[in-house]
Amino acid sequence: MSIDFSKAAGVHDDALRLRAERTKVLASNVANVSTPGYQARDIDFAASLRAAVGGDAGDGFGGDLALDTGAQDLRYRVPYHPSQDGNTVELGVEQAAFAQNALDFQTSLTFVNMKLKGLAKAINGQ
Template structure:
């Protein structure tokens, strides 16, 4: 059961944040591996597309309604996917490794803060839903 329209979106964002944390950890673990190229994942665009589907702006175009995630998507509707890319903006060392420990630890800290914020938002969303259920059970 979905608590709110954004509940699924926040859950997907948590999944992507966890994947990003694993990728950053792998980058840090391979800091001394020759010719290793640091990787990252860009999922903000995919989440923005999903948000636009949940909260569409009026366009005068009739959108296909999907009442269940298992329903087939309409023609032209494709689920956005995150993009994995090599973070090559940094100079490679003599051994060809592109991992910059300062960048990786900074990105990990930012990702952790965002992950914790999403967890807190999901807890609050669930608490609101539970309070409504509790209040309705008392009457």
């Protein structure tokens, strides 16, 4: 009898991969805060996770998280206060999204860690 760790982690395996990719997108936004004409992008996490878990091929994932940025369904962020140079990055908004994404990443990581510790206890007969 073998253990399938991808099934043991549940949705958190896909969530961790998607959160890591979202971190890259948000970091790119922050890095381009002063670039004229740069359009801030973000991943619709809920829709992308549903597509990854449900196997909906309409979002470019097809049930398997294709972590190639070009294959993802990135959306443009609408600014609260548009700038004159066409840059839509708002540093406060990006920092808040980055911090929330980091917390959510840590939460998923904690769930996976707890699940693996539970499996280790079961294997050891505790």
